[in-house]
Amino acid sequence: MYLHLAHFGVFLALLAAAVSLPVRSISTGARMAFTLLGLSGLATATSGCMGMLTGCSLNLVLPIGLPWLNSHQHLDPLAGFFLLIVGGVTAIISLFGPSYVIGSVSNLAAARTLAFFTGLFVAGMYLVILAADAFSFMVAWELMSVASYFLVAHDHHKKENVDAAFIYLLMAQVGGLFILLGYGVLAGFGSGFTFTDMQAATLPVHWQHIAFALAFIGFGMKAGIVPLHVWLPQAHPVAPSHISALMSGVMLKVAVYGFIRFCYGLLGTFHWQWGVIILLVGCASALLGILYALMQQDLKRLLAYSSVENIGIIYMGLGLSVLFASNGNPVLAALGLVAALYHCINHALFKSLLFLGAGALINQSGQHDLNRMGGLMRLMPITAMCFLVGCISISALPPFNGFVSEWLTFQTALQGTVLDSGVTKSIIAVAAASLALTGALAAACFVKVFGIAFLGQARHQDTLQAHEVSFGMRASQILLASGCLLLGIFPSAAINSMQTIPTDLLGIGLSQVESGGWLWLTPISARASSYGAPLVLFGISIAWAGAYLLLHPRRRKTPVRYSPRWDCGFGSLSTRNQYTATSFSQPIRRIFRPIWPIDERVDPPSTAEDGGRYSVHVGDWAWEKLYLPLGRMIQRSAKMVTKIQGGNIRTYLAYSFFTLIVMLWIVI
């Protein structure tokens, strides 16, 4: 029943793609398409929610696909959870979409393709989650990739956009092949390509490792773990903002879903080495992600890098979970899994929120570069408030949702002492350390973002033209922001409803979550740790009210007087006196110097009046040390191979001649 609802959602998404082709005007097209998308999002979200809550697993076989391998579909708690994420965020974003598209897209053909592929993209994501056999999974997966490729290449008049799209599609394709191989290994030992067959498969240990490695690389390439992340910071900035929101907020989660499905659902067995690998890669992604984010000036590029960070945090949770599972502590494994999943939904919410906010900013100010923004809080208060909420959540500050998932991850890590081997224990300790560091750096990063973009004075003329965005765009941001708050305030309820997932995958749930009452979140036990999010909010507001009433200006006869800013007596400050994004992160750049390839250059003043130029460009080691050399290597070998095509016919004949001789030699 709910499965059919989900398929109805898929149908609606495809319909949205279809209707957008024949339309005559941009606005009607966008409205129709996004309305259908919104409905599809609602449908899938409800079905997913139901699938998660009921905890039962529904199956269905569609008469498409290969003749002997019809497309199997399923809906179990895990799939339901991720459907909820995808559907929900899609539904909210489809509020944002219309006015954004109308505002930013000028020509009809572009609008059509945009809407068309958005529909396909969303449908693809639904189908990936619903797929229950390797073939339909791969088809849906690549449909998702290809559709999003067209969305990234949407504005194809800039060369860098096209290049970004190329890198994106190439890596998506390679990743897809890895995943395919992973499934192939499972199917090779099992009886077939349906998930149930693969679960039944029994692999020798080294083949288990191979399958795991393939899946880890394949899905990691989509999820954007270091060093497979290079496509993210290139692709996200160039896509339209609501698409970036979908890609970063949702598509990465779909990759995580695939990974969880593969490890927990299909492989079924756990090895501590896997846990360590996932954990360490997670740490690396989290730390490097946020450090690179700190150095960015392009807002969306920064957000993309911070997605790498958050994926890293999710992988940390997964790694811990796998470690505990391999060590025979299912409860803690469940805790780690829940922490990861909770961070998934949180990141989906606040990252989409931030990307939408960024879209609104860029739409209004026409600037991608933080160093040209500033003072937008006065011009777009609602967007600013929502963006602030997003910043607080992503910096993992109470009482918002980001904090809860990081708190859960910490709690999981702190249980590391139950492990047997000292090595894994100390690795967990290090992981906890890097998570702590990540959190602090994230706060720094988003202080910078909000402070530079919204506070202070406008650093560029165009920024002053900005004004508050349309109702739909505001509404979607407000919805996402309130989602962040709700998940932050009532974590225990949310986690309780997620119980079915670990119960389904690991055979055990978190019994203790509400042991201290619904007000307190007590993942392990009431003694070990407790977090009463509602009480925290309550306490803060009480204290606030108290302080405010006590010192209320009217009751104390001292009104507020307004005056110019303190300028050290040097006369009025210009906007150039402000700190910029670059200068703000300069101390940190100085501390963690060798982390980035930095090209810092100062041009001396050419004339007396202009003060010279200072520019700093931060590259990416992974790109410069891994990908470029690889590309060069392939180019070299290609050049070598061309020698066989020398153009002389007698040489060609000689090839044929000697091939014949050699072959004869071989066979006799």
Next chain:
Amino acid sequence: MNFTVLTLAEQIILTLAALMLFTSFLLLAQTRLLTLIHIFALQGALLFATTLVIAFTYGRHHLLISAALTLGLKVFFIPIQMQKLVTRLDIKREVEVVGNPSLIMFGAAALVLFSYYAVLPIRELSMLATRNTIAVSLAIVLLGMLLIISRRKAVVQVVGFMCMENGLMFAAVAATQGMPMVVEMGVALDVLVAAILFGIFFFQIRTEFGTLDVDKLNLLKEVD
């Protein structure tokens, strides 16, 4: 094997085989176009003779037709056409430069040995006396390829190609006493058409490149 136990016909066939092989060597050694074409005609004639002998000895009368085709094509039509062509294009006196002839000769000899070695298993198998003609024909085919590879004149390459054809025909005739009729016809037809097309190409190449030196034909290549 003992040569004397063979019947006269078989002895004749083997001798013809040897002669054909010899003509191939002549072709390799020959540097003048016109003589080359004449030797090619001679090889055709030998093939024709072989076919006749086999046709009569084993009473394969359909071989007579293919013999006639061979005579018509390989002995008269193609050589004559080529001769006309060479005179028309005025390259009959042109001397082919061959990269180190003695080396090529040694290579050719090695090829002959190789082909004997290669068809060893077959020779064990056949109950026909003419079985080791397969080795000869293989040698002729390979020598034909060698000729094509080692010469730069398009005309000579064509001769080499036709020489390969001779080898194939010889194999078909001597080793298996002739393919079915349809096949023989079809092959002959192909050879005819091929010959005509080659003629056309000579003119096209000549007009576009001003020479028949195939080494000049290297506009299309990947290396840069």
Next chain:
Amino acid sequence: MNVSGWILALGQTALLILLAPLLSGWIKWVKCKFQNRRGPIPWQPYRDLAKLFRKEVVMAQQASPLFRATPYLVFSVTVLASSIVPAFAVGLPTAVIADVIVMVGFFALARFFLCLAGMDLGTAFGGMGASREVTISSLTEPAMLLSIFTLAMTFTSTNLDAMVLHTLTQPFQIYPSFIFAGMSLLLVGVAECGRIPIDNPATHLELTMIHEAMILEYSGRHLALLEWASMLKMLIFGVLICNLFLPWGTALHLEPTAIAVGLLTLGIKLMGIGFVLAASESVLAKMRLFRTPELLSLAFIIALLGMLGHVILEVH
């Protein structure tokens, strides 16, 4: 849901809030004595606060609502943080509201808004202060978390209450890792409260200041709130360090005598720690800003060593 418990909890919070200025006054006083100066009386901070509260508020025209809201938010968050540390008694109902990670989160939240407020007006100082603050906190916060994790792993709990209770009830035992944890927590405390050698609360020399640079534009009651909050924060750190490492004397049961003892011991401990801080401040000199990261990363490494030492040596 015991009423007396809640009353006590509120009482403890109120007490900490009220004691906070006294502690910093005491430190100033001791410091002056060290430097052979007639310092202000220990309760001078109360007078300063009172004066500030009376003064009118002068606010820049460019100030946004966020700028106005920040003092209240910082103050209330700090107050909430103070309500969850077990000061003189364990088993208070407020203690379970949040564990130590959340408390670190509170400080981070306060800092987040303080930095934003600093950047709000678009003055050079605000941005500078914010930038430096986040730089330093990005090192101190993880160090603090780690040093606390060492304890948390030992006591298998992140609830401060449970930790203190554990040390009080279990037989006495020496944990080598605690030495590391304690040292790094001290360093962190010094950095977080903006004391020498990281920052100097006494000076307003623009190029060196961090905390002061952010609140430069505040005046009147807002400034008072912020100052009070920072005093409170220092007090909380003091209480935390005392009660985590030497919790003895803290009341186990909520009965008058025990509580009296608890109060007394708390007072003594705080005076002691204030004395130590004053002593160290008068012998140390302030560091250059770009040397501070070395110190703080030292704190971070020490904390990490403590944690590793714990998981490797002490877990069986």
Next chain:
Amino acid sequence: MNALYLTLLLPLTGAVVLAFCGHKRIAGRLNLLFCIATFITSLRLAADVFFHGSILTPQNFFYVDAFNVYLVLLNSFVGMTTAIFSSPYMAHEQSIGKVKAGGMRLYHSMYQGFLFTMLLALLTNNLGILWVAVEGATLATVLLVSLYRTPKSIEAGWKYFLLCGVGIAQALFGTTLIYFAAVQIMPDNNQALMWSVLYEHASELEPTVLLLAFVFLIVGYGTKIGLVPLHNWLPDAHSEGPTPMSAILSGLLLNIALYAVVRFKMLIDPALGSNIAGHIMMAFGLLSFLVAGLLLHRQRDIKRMFSYSSIEHMGLITFAFGIGGPLATFGALLHMIVHSLTKSAIFITVGHAAQVCQTQSIDKIRGLIKTQPEIGWGLLIGTIAIAGLPPFGVFTSEFLLFSATIKSFPWLVISLLFGLSVAFAGLFRHVQPMVFGECPTGQVKVKANMWPVAVHLCIILWLGIAVPDVLAGWIDQATIMITGKGVL
């Protein structure tokens, strides 16, 4: 039965008729008409085979079974769609004076002649005739390659002619050897070249001879398939001939040669009992696959590039046939279909693109989506399809190939992975800038008939989403014939 003869006679008469009136304006339509008729008859033929099983004519001259009938259908279909494209295309070429009237006559008549030879090669029951037909196909197309009379085209024609001629000669030697082996055990010489007969006695044939023969055959027909290092004629011939020719060359001719090789493999495997023939094919296939993938990166001419992609895919299919086993064979047969459909569609779009920009050099073709959207999208989607991205059929077959390879030769999968990624990058880095971006001045819209492309791509899409049971059952029959057991 009549359908069979009609299928052969129609193109033959077409060739004769068009030889006389090929230069008239209606020639294009006439050409198309013959193709359509051929397609219909071949449909009928296919239906016959599908319902009544394989057909063997009296004196077993023709032999139609599931394996070759689906190729017959494919041939006539692609021949038809390409004819649709060819009439406006060639009209344009004639109008800009690249081709003279005589050229047009030659073109049209040879178009039909080519179709005839290929159908003959497929339908005949006689190895010798198969050889004759394949050689005939070469002869029919060789003048078309040099149709434009430019030095390059003549050079390409010459290379095509000589290399394929020599190669095919070797194939004839192989055929002779097989005949030789057959006559040892068969009284009737006339039967000794019949597939239908040979299959019955396959196991009795002398293995060593067959092996020797197979070497000659794979070198011979492999030249026509375009296996590295025998492939050198292929890019030249594809890039220099008129585009419809390139479309059917890489869409059909390569398939025919491969068909011949597979037939021989079917004949040889039971005699040898081992899969050595398969291993030879795998080696050739893998080599071609990798080399072509790398060469894609170095292309400057758009048609050359796609011909290399043909080599790559042919290599993949040869590899798959070499693996043997039902799954791989099924995948290979499917890949033959999807590849020829996709590739011909791509060549059609490429032809139009080249007309739009009046050049074939990749650097000069830009912003097609802006100039003529349908061509741009056609090229882009075609490339995506040929690169093996779902939801297109190429992915389906590659999926099967991968899973088969993992089952039997797990470690070779790595090279497949590498090759596919490299080839993908090589194709896309060139196609993207051609399709996207701003269009340079001087590009003119041309009268393009994109229906064939649309139809092909829709079929590919269909095959990618769901392989229809009819087709699956059909391919499965072929698989059973080749490997002895099916997948279904």
